[in-house]
Amino acid sequence: MLRTTRLAEGPVEYRLDIRADPVIVVFHGGHLRAGIAVGEDVFAAAGYSVLAPSRPGYGRTPLSTGTTVTGFADVVGDLCAHLGITRVAAVVGISGGGPTAATFAARHAGLVDRLVLISAVGWLPYPDPVTRLGARIGFNGVTGRVTWGLVHALARFAPSMCLRMMMGALSTRPVGEVLAGLDSDARAGLLTLFRRMRSGRGFVNDLRPTPDVTALVDQPTLVIATRTDGGVPFAQSRSLASSIRAAELIESHADSHMVWLGADWPVVGERIVAFLKGTS
Structure with a gap:
């Protein structure tokens, strides 16, 4: 259900789909907001609850609520506390949500068990x-x-x-x-x-530089990307996988940025679930 709550830092729009414990936190990419559940099928099918906040400038989350990636990562930490979430099985960053997901993992290591980055923007210069x-x-x-x-x-x-x-x-x-x-x-x-899809004021805000936290991420990390991604170059994911200590790179054979549309997504999805369960 889509909701908006007011925290000390300001309003936050979010969707919490309750299935079972534990919870997966999903940060979606550019032009998307909490009400659009794209790329989440693997988590829903595995029975995880999903918390998806709208990042600043998207949906009903204004830019003033945690304008920076670091600020919003802390806002979502407060949102988890507000919702009574004491354990996050994994934080997932899709596309432009990658930096926020990695920053959330780095700054809230006691809350977050694992990190999954899908077709994610990293800290190489981007875009041209x-x-x-x-x-x-x-x-x-x-x-x-x-x-x-x-x-x-x-x-x-x-x-x-x-x-x-x-x-x-x-x-x-x-x-x-x-x-x-x-x-x-x-x-x-x-x-x-x-x-x-909409951009609101969020997409231009996404273009602002943010501190590289890859050296601070200690959680097991799964990076998923395809070499044929025309939206976020494969080099971004390769860099993330090499910069994060406990990272594994899975190369999808999907034709586009939307790797969940690839013919090999069922196999990739099985590896994601095994990773979440600690059996991979």
Whole structure:
């Protein structure tokens, strides 16, 4: 259920799907918020409860609530205390949520058992200067509404064009090959996702530099990525895996940034669950 609570640091929007103890905390990436449960299927299927907060600038979490990655990591620590969560089986960082997840693990080691990073942004320079400038122009608090309005319209009235445009930006492979690998359910799911995505003020905030905490992460860590990711270069995940002491890198053979759409996701998912249970 989607809720908003007010902590000492300010309002926080979150979704808590209660299944069983323990809890998985999921930090989603850019253009997403707590109400969109993308990439969480493996945790739900394994019976874990999921706590997904909207990061600053997304949904109903304002930028003023923990503006920095470090600040928001501590806000979510307070949110866990507020909700009576005393153990987090793993914190998961997907895409742009990677730095917040790693920082949460580093700063709340007594709470967090493990760290999972999926297609995650790390601390190599990212994005390139041209892409960074384009993001600031196209996805700020004003222009983002126009940009996403166009995407939403394409998703409704020209779905094939929308899929080609969006998936072309999320893969290094020819977009025709990427789309050929998607069944009708995956295509429909993507179009629904693209119709719901927003940037708010969060995406430009995500571009701000943040302190590298990889040397401070002591938890067992699983890093999952594909070399054909067109959204976050594979080098980011390779760097995370080499910088975090107890990290293992799993290379997915998915065609795009959204590795959970890959044909090998069931196998990767089994490895994630084994890792969470400490049997891998």
